[in-house]
Amino acid sequence: MEAVYLNTEPIFGEDDDDYENGVCSMVENSDDTQEMQLKRDFLPPTVATNPNFFYLLDLDEEGHLRNVLWADARSRIAYNYFCDTIMIDTTSLTNKYEIPLVSFVRVNHHGQSILLGCGFLGHESAEYFIWMLRAWLTCMLGRHPQVIxxxxxxxxxxxxxxxxPLDHHCYCVSYIMDRVPGKMGGxxxxxxxxxxxxKAVYDALKISELEKLCGEMINHGGE
Incomplete structure (x- = not known):
């Protein structure tokens, strides 16, 4: 696997030397003409004017593009403030549009979604997802979220x-609830x-309330 990285200038400053050394070591056998073509095909025009625009291109042994990850300066700065919880959104992989887009999202204090980076996934496999997550973590200077x-x-x-491996991993509530009718509709x-x-999922504010409401639901279902 070969990864091509451009725009290595970091933006947070604390671990700049280690960051640049680590990321630049990922550049292997890159071809300038090929890189420029891939940039034009898959990356927005702002990459040329934004020195803190981060991106990684994952190439196979024959130089074919497999995965792409990118994040602009605003996304990278936002993660510095909202790094406790992130959502990895793969809705576009499974909806009717079937776009291979993976988004890293966070909700701010105003209930607004903040984009923390995104990428195109060549194949929905563990290997490709691992590359995407590691690339995103590199973009964020190795700073792990607490909850995913x-x-x-x-x-x-x-x-x-x-x-x-050490972060808390949770499943999306809306994803689970949307599938309840298909599992229990009969x-x-x-x-x-x-x-x-x-009522139990969305209204309970305490563990005791959740347990009580779930108990009532189970008792009703057993009648």
Whole structure:
């Protein structure tokens, strides 16, 4: 596997030397003409005017592009303030558009989504996800989040356990709730069970409240 990295200028300053040395060591057998063509095809025009725009290109042994990750200066700075929890959004991989886009997202204090980087994934496999997560972590100077939220994609789950073994990994609530009708829709009294489940998941503020509401839901389902 070959990775091509350009724009190595870091923006946080604390570990600049180690950061540049580590990232620059990833440049292997790069071809200037090929790099320029890949930049034009896959990266926005701002890469030429933004010196802190980070990107990594993953090439196979024949020089074919496999994965791309990028983050602009605003995303990298934002992560310095909102690094406790991130969501790895792969919705575009599975919806009707089937775009191989992976987004790293965080919600700020105003409930607004903040983009912390994104990339194109060549294949939905653990190997490719591992490359993407490691590339993003390199972009953020190796600073791990405390909590990572994903869907239940097996390749992504495997990659998270490999790259972030000590971080808390949670499944997205909306992803789970959207699949409840398909799993439980055939049950007698499903509408009432679903109502109680929504109440338990979204209204409970304490563990004791959640346990109480879940108990009521289970008792109702067993009637």
């Amino acid at each position: 939220v994903t869907n239940q994609s097996k390749p992504l789950v495997m990659a998270v356990s490999e790259v972030f 049950m007698v009294g499903f509408e009432e069970i679903q109502r109680q489940l929504h």
